[in-house]
Amino acid sequence: MTFQPVLIAGQWRDAESVGSFHAVNPATGQPLPGEYPVSAWADCDRALAAAIQAAESLRHVPPEQIGRFLDRFAERIDARKAELVEQAHRETALPSSPRLADVELPRTTNQLREAAAAAREGSWALPTIDTKLNIRSIMAPIGPVAVFGPNNFPFAFNGAAGGDFAAAIAAGNPVIAKGHPLHPGTTRMLAEEAFNAVTEVNLHPATVQLVYRIKPDAGSRLVSDRRIGATAFTGSRSGGLALKAAADKVGKPIYLEMSSINPVVILPGALGERGPKVAEEFAGSCLLGGGQFCTNPGLVILLAGETTEQFISITKQAFEKATPPPLLSADVARSLGESVRTLRDAGAELITAASDVAIGCHPNSLLRVSGEHFLKEPEKLQTEAFGSVSLLVVARDVAEAEAVIDHLEGNLTGSIYSDGGGKDEPLYAKLAPRLRQQVGRLLNDKMPTGVAVSPGMNHGGPFPATGHPGFTAVGIPASLRRFAALHSYDNVRPNRLPAALRDENPNGRMWRLIDGEWTQRGYNRTSL
């Protein structure tokens, strides 16, 4: 039997395989055509050897060429859009429209184009010049980057096309993509277009490489190999922590986006003012895409009272009324069921009615627990339920709500809803500073789903949401800096400096920190 080829060192070639797998249509439970290899370590080893060549080559490539690659890749994705959407739909059961065709694919190409612009402009690297001491620094490419894509975004976070990919390439590094096994066909198509764009703009052929799946021990070896620069991983906490342990041991940077339950605090004033609207927003956010988002609102903190009961009642109806879509895989459905069981075993009460669901689906589920009880089992009651499931924590009073917030683990986001008239202001002042410390992004009157590609975005947060609270996976320029090492040049002769650190501004647009001032101007050594 022939497996689908991997992309290594500029060639679509047979994998050195230690097994194989195929994708499944989650809507039917039926296998999809195409058998994909589980790569042996030898594939990773070859990819690493080629990647260090590519990394060396990329260090001498003008930023314009990297920008052109990213732009051409985006254009190629657009040109193959129909086929990509169809394949991704088959492999994930996510709706072709609007989700895949009108939201996720445009987001993906936009990210690539923004990354292209950032690569060309160069300010992301914080070029810094101390003219008096002639010491200069810049964030420079870190070396080959391994990108492990997640199951839930076949385009926008794909290892071969998503946000981490775009950031790593824009920062000047080659990528070794580890596709997610649930959508190998989509990943292959994206890698094909990436590689075609590589060829077209004449970058080193190993700038983009692809394996579909590797065993955990090969993953640990990959992220800790001497030749790797850094790793980006989006996925489960257990998978992320295993890779982190391997990378940390040898000081290799690894950026993880793991679990998050994204607490939403809804204050009484907001419920009194617009309870039904907030309930609708919450249900919409939690039910969106089967709840399979890293920023799904999985925990709601409410204060006991009549408007809270009304909110719960409206939300319950919305959850019961909505038809749950097929989840990304039978494993996702199974794991979701287990999480709900864990929450119930820890004392949460399931308040939505049991319902029969179609194959591959899981009932939309609301659970409820008192603040007092939450504080008895804070760890178990923060079990991530990846799907349309949320736990409502009803606190007796403000002090209990504060305690609940103080017991939260690190999360990507935290939202607070309050009224427009100022009644909630004292409560906000008490709760927001506590919530702020536990999350990467704080929202007002807004649900956390929807992670805009904005320079002000933080798609990151304290552990265990990620591995380090200083970095974001989304948002340019900051996301690029994850894939860079700080390089200082001390008394280095002018002709030997990288272009971005010479006296003249290399493109007239790059922002540089010269003697404490951010400027797009050059600096004339002789005039000082």
Added chain:
Amino acid sequence: MTFQPVLIAGQWRDAESVGSFHAVNPATGQPLPGEYPVSAWADCDRALAAAIQAAESLRHVPPEQIGRFLDRFAERIDARKAELVEQAHRETALPSSPRLADVELPRTTNQLREAAAAAREGSWALPTIDTKLNIRSIMAPIGPVAVFGPNNFPFAFNGAAGGDFAAAIAAGNPVIAKGHPLHPGTTRMLAEEAFNAVTEVNLHPATVQLVYRIKPDAGSRLVSDRRIGATAFTGSRSGGLALKAAADKVGKPIYLEMSSINPVVILPGALGERGPKVAEEFAGSCLLGGGQFCTNPGLVILLAGETTEQFISITKQAFEKATPPPLLSADVARSLGESVRTLRDAGAELITAASDVAIGCHPNSLLRVSGEHFLKEPEKLQTEAFGSVSLLVVARDVAEAEAVIDHLEGNLTGSIYSDGGGKDEPLYAKLAPRLRQQVGRLLNDKMPTGVAVSPGMNHGGPFPATGHPGFTAVGIPASLRRFAALHSYDNVRPNRLPAALRDENPNGRMWRLIDGEWTQRGYNRTSL
């Protein structure tokens, strides 16, 4: 017996001790007065409890007040200079002048003053505003910072006054200082002045706390405690790696400055042009301060030839002629002897004559090995010898020199000496890109000792020089960002935003990235 008091929660109090120690005068081998406690975990626990209160308080303190604290602390150090220098001299045997009084102490107060200016100005936090989407972000205080100071800089890297301390405080965090056991008296004096300044400007009393010494298990607990924000450690590789393992496991940021041998490549043209001068520079750098610098040039790469033999011969004379000063401790001297033995056992030849040395000293030592042999034992031959010891690696040809560089571990610095006429240019072009990847700071025609406090500095580098190649321990503004978490504000109401993210510029001087432009201006929401 009464031990010296620790500083916890705003009080100089008796430690909960599990032992005690005293300082030793390295020049005489005699114990110095004062018995200091080894703190039990209970001291760390209390310090952490107080530190989270301080962290909360500091979040509401205007930057001006933090700036004033740092300035007042610097002034108080200046006022107590004579006593501090005397004490540090007794505890370290480092020369009172110029080293302690004229170099290290002014550097320390300058750092504090630069940190004060950075805190007041606020640009270090990279405030970012996306006006279209109303998403804003800033690097915000990360929480209590534990600072482990090293043995070799009683002032400038002291846990209670040095670069990490200044950066952590300027970023808005309280510090729990872990002094170095070799100079507890100096550390106590510094902490006294820090605490007096805290009181004077009315900061939370637990803004600065001090323990002198803790057992390794307490250290691991401290850096991984839920209440800690981040840790900065400067010291040995084994100590750093143990703390790193504990912190990594729970996703707590830890910044380590561990071992570095700081390779210096000297090209034939430079030797032909100014060999004796380069030899003098090298010997001066390696012999400075008994070689007890993180940036001591411990490895020199040379190409075989007559000028190289001349260089070696001059250097050898300089090493033999110079009187070795007492080292920081008997342990440092013992460990240095062991490192030299490891290098010799691995095949390096000791080329300086054996010499009798005074108590607490170690002979200045040059070792030599061929490039060919180095490549057989690259790991052992990179053993750090913390002192006036350097290994000369003589490569047969350029290819061998390239291979030697490719086998280097991560280092803080790498230097290349070349001629002024251009003869070395082709060699530089071959070797510099390789060396660049292994080091944090690349130097031309300059020895690595002397780490200027410059915005362009990188006192960092790839593992095992540090734990992450993206961060620097020296140089403002970048060093401050180690102690910050990225905070994004999405749709947050204007009056609830931190001052630095509101439309108006809070001080008219802060640089903010607004819609892709760095500016010191405000932004008028209504005018758009």
